[in-house]
Amino acid sequence: MVPHPPLLVPELVAGAVTETEAVRRACVAAGKRLAALSREWLAIASDAHFHGLTSADVAGTFRGYGVDKIVSLAEDGGRGDVDPALPLPALVAGWLRAEAGAAQVVVQTIDPGGSVNDCKRVGERLARQDRPVGLLVLGDGSSRHPGPSGHPDERSVGFDAGVRDALATADLDALLGLDVDLARELDVSGRAAWQALAGAASGRQWRPELLYSEAPFGVGYHVACWEPA
Template sequence: MISRVAVLPHPPLLVPELLGGGDAEADAVRAACLAVAGELAACSPSWTAVGVGASPPSGVGTFAPFGVDVRVTLRDEDGAPDPGWPLSALIAGWLRGQVGAREVDLRTVAPDLSPDACAERGRELIGATALLVLGDGSHRHGPRSVGRPDERAAAFDGRVARALADADPHALLALDPAEAAELGAVGRAPWQVLAGAVLADGRRWRSTRAQALTPFGVAYHLAVWEPV
């Protein structure tokens, strides 16, 4: 039975070696994410994680495709690094190492998975104890955006932020996949898997921490949910 949920973004900037120097905004995002991950590790050293990607990887991952050979694992393993890990797996492994979790069981989903299919995947997770949900919001906020700015981004991520602050799974399931894809919000499918998991759980939930940051034109959502 799920005891705690942590919702986090998965930008490479969390890894300080990739920045080549200090950045106050990146430092603030990293500190906030590590605080949330620390709360999840305090609940359980074994995590079930949900993120966008292909088949869940094994062995050793590396951030080499992002510029620096920082190696991570989802559990204590050795071997040659695999440069093909999805970003969700890399960040899950990095967070595990930073806060001392023992292992991460990563469940990957396709970014275009329908809300109903996401909810079904969520129902498979009700046996988890500590659930980590990884994904970013829109990358089209303002002049620093990765994609060209889109005036819909603020409203979309406002809905996400309210849903996470209110621990409202129905609001998460109401997010439109087409709009999310147009806005570059890869967290949509993992958030809807979360919604399916807590609805299948059947208990009421509350948010004990919720924060939304957009320092680089990308919305980063952080939240901690616990059953009431």
């Protein structure tokens, strides 16, 4: 479980590499642990504009975020042209794949406003893979923490504390209990993906570890690893 802000990519934050190092280091550590278990990844995230599956044979660019840094979803660099419209979660998944040494990542993006049951069912479906894969879950917490956003909401602290605790303990019920309306009000991009995670992880025992949970720039970022117990 990792966030997906563009600031993870050093080339995009040339003047703030040091300030963003802690969350970047945690994400890369999580990615390397996932790659050690499986070099074939399936990523789940939400995106407001594209709901569907992005195959591993594509590449994208962070040009829309200020730097034309190209990333690919497979270690062979992809076989087609660079897709300028690749969603941000897919771009970050491709960047992390390369940093962690994974072979490829296929990205499933879902509706950020989907119901709890819809998100859970997506996860259950993704869990029925015909071969073992590592699951990469991308999502940010609330963007309403005190910070550069300028729109703080005191409820953001409690919401992200609940997310932190759920990820730290692999509490699937707590993830499924995240309120859809409150998440929307607090601008939480990760709610749908975390509830898909709960569907994918059901029926198994997990050994969870929280690697990072802070809101350094007014946005909640959580990094965790769950390994089969």
